[in-house]
Amino acid sequence: MARTSGSRILEETTIESERLEGLAARIETSGDSSSLEVRTPVTDEPIGAIPACTADDVAAAVDRARSAQADWERATVDERAAILERFGDLVLNRRAELLDVVQLETGKSRQHALEEILDVPLTCSYYAANGPSILADADRSGAVPLASDATVTYDPVGVVGVISPWNYPLTLAMTDAIPALLAGNAVVCKPDERTPFIALALADLLAEAGLPDGLFQIVTGEGETVGPALIDAVDYVAFTGGTETGRTVAERAGRNLIDCSLELGGKNPMVVLDDADPETAARGAVKGAFTNAGQLCLAPERIYVDDRQYDEFVDAFVGATRRLELGLEFDYGPEVGSLIDGDHLEGVREHVESAVADGASLLSGGRARSDVGPFCYEPTILTDVDPDSRVACEETFGPVVSVHPVSGIDEALERANDSEYGLNASVWTTDRERGRGVARKIECGTVCVNDPYTVGWAATDAPMGGVGDSGLGRRHGPEGLRRYVDARTIATSRIGPLDAPPGVPPRWFARFMLGLTTIQRRLARWLP
Ligand code: NDP
Numbered sequence: 001m002a003r004t005s006g007s008r009i010l011e012e013t014t015i016e017s018e019r020l021e022g023l024a025a026r027i028e029t030s031g032d033s034s035s036l037e038v039r040t041p042v043t044d045e046p047i048g049a050i051p052a053c054t055a056d057d058v059a060a061a062v063d064r065a066r067s068a069q070a071d072w073e074r075a076t077v078d079e080r081a082a083i084l085e086r087f088g089d090l091v092l093n094r095r096a097e098l099l100d101v102v103q104l105e106t107g108k109s110r111q112h113a114l115e116e117i118l119d120v121p122l123t124c125s126y127y128a129a130n131g132p133s134i135l136a137d138a139d140r141s142g143a144v145p146l147a148s149d150a151t152v153t154y155d156p157v158g159v160v161g162v163i164s165p166w167n168y169p170l171t172l173a174m175t176d177a178i179p180a181l182l183a184g185n186a187v188v189c190k191p192d193e194r195t196p197f198i199a200l201a202l203a204d205l206l207a208e209a210g211l212p213d214g215l216f217q218i219v220t221g222e223g224e225t226v227g228p229a230l231i232d233a234v235d236y237v238a239f240t241g242g243t244e245t246g247r248t249v250a251e252r253a254g255r256n257l258i259d260c261s262l263e264l265g266g267k268n269p270m271v272v273l274d275d276a277d278p279e280t281a282a283r284g285a286v287k288g289a290f291t292n293a294g295q296l297c298l299a300p301e302r303i304y305v306d307d308r309q310y311d312e313f314v315d316a317f318v319g320a321t322r323r324l325e326l327g328l329e330f331d332y333g334p335e336v337g338s339l340i341d342g343d344h345l346e347g348v349r350e351h352v353e354s355a356v357a358d359g360a361s362l363l364s365g366g367r368a369r370s371d372v373g374p375f376c377y378e379p380t381i382l383t384d385v386d387p388d389s390r391v392a393c394e395e396t397f398g399p400v401v402s403v404h405p406v407s408g409i410d411e412a413l414e415r416a417n418d419s420e421y422g423l424n425a426s427v428w429t430t431d432r433e434r435g436r437g438v439a440r441k442i443e444c445g446t447v448c449v450n451d452p453y454t455v456g457w458a459a460t461d462a463p464m465g466g467v468g469d470s471g472l473g474r475r476h477g478p479e480g481l482r483r484y485v486d487a488r489t490i491a492t493s494r495i496g497p498l499d500a501p502p503g504v505p506p507r508w509f510a511r512f513m514l515g516l517t518t519i520q521r522r523l524a525r526w527l528p
Helices: 017-024 055-074 077-093 095-106 110-135 177-182 196-209 223-233 243-255 278-294 307-322 342-357 409-416 432-439 477-482 506-526
Strands: 035-040 045-051 138-140 148-156 159-163 186-190 216-218 236-240 259-263 268-272 300-306 361-364 380-383 400-406 424-428 446-449 485-493
Touching (some): 035 095, 045 196, 055 223, 077 095, 077 110, 077 177, 095 110, 095 196, 110 278, 159 223, 177 186, 186 223, 223 243, 243 259, 268 409, 278 307, 278 400, 307 361, 342 380, 342 400, 400 409, 409 432, 432 446
Parallel strands (some): 159 236, 236 259, 268 424, 300 400, 380 400, 424 446
Antiparallel strands (some): 035 045, 148 485, 361 380
């Protein structure tokens, strides 16, 4: 690719435009595909181009993956784990380039890009350490004690399609791919068309770690073409993105009779109880609502504060928010970066302006900041929000949060649960046991106590996912690995067919079976 005007911004990074061209060249196409420009939100300039894969290109990538998978399935789990551990090391060691690519593609602050880097080696190590036991054959009770037995084996489904969004393009391209590979599958990943280069850089590192050719492929292009073609060719889909796209993915997967996990949007509540420390809760609100400029599926967008804490909490929250530093430097320092593009900026602006038109008050922020970057928006706190306004009901996915006083736990719970979504929530209290009790009553896949989302997300051993419009299935933990395998039961009989032996009259055999069933039911109760 010839140097474009976008290469001016490349000069601020460790990345050469030739490097991005080399990454794009990893994508195999028939040559009939057109190309798509990739722009950086840091300056809104082009930085490179990727192929817009056709449906045939996608089918060919899945065929290559399927051929490579047969040998990979025969490797031991420990052999596969060793390669993923090496990959985790490489991600850490090559973080300077990866951080630059993530920042270039998303405009996020470096500290939030680093959170993406750290997630990958932790996920690799968790599954490398625990995968062998989670995938080991398991003995189960047989149909007839002593006369038969049953063993469960876990076999890879084949080829897994990973469809990932732009907001955490490094983490979300890999966090579902790592367990899929460990389980013995091949992976074909379709990153968002705005953030393809980080997924390609990761493919490079997987190859360097020793992953056999063809096992991890990237297909790029528009979701509406590439997504359906991928779902039609693979054996499982791990999708992360918006709820409406998730519904189309589930419909197509259903038609193909393949399984899928859907990690979708949220309108996450944060509940501050009467015994919370307002300063601590305010620190959590800043971290939760404004990490990655609020473009985080787990971010709180609605905060319910007990009346008795409201004024102190709001003072601390507004003060800390106003102190946040906005900026787009390729270095640690700024705490809030850019939104992904102009369309998204318009959506965020519209949510805030319509809320204000409906009577909401701005406690902080509320303005685009083109002086910082073309798509930057101030961290914004609203109050007196009309419960029917868009900002109250729909996911904003930007640095915007509303604060509401509530009369106690009952009102907080009622309002927290008044949503079609159910992804993540948090409860703030000085009594963790009380917090756990309140958490059990919130209808979300994850509820964190005294932290907005990190303790839940980073607990790699614990499942993560949504209920309601926030999705289906779970990533992380044993659940996040078992979704990629078919459980096969192998049952054997020591006495031949479980049927009446030759010469035994059917009436006697019927009596025997009734007696046996009674014994089995008693045993099941006494020896669960
Ligand atoms: P989208 O649903 O628009 O896009 C997500 C991915 O799906 C992209 O790669 C996109 O490709 C692809 N895609 C688009 N159309 C189709 C289709 N018809 N079939 C298959 N794939 C398709 O999501 P957003 O870009 O709006 O991402 C933000 C959303 O993701 C938010 O709602 C957020 O809450 C959610 N999210 C959820 C997370 C979770 O873990 N629960 C984590 C992070 C984000 P392309 O854009 O290239 O066309």
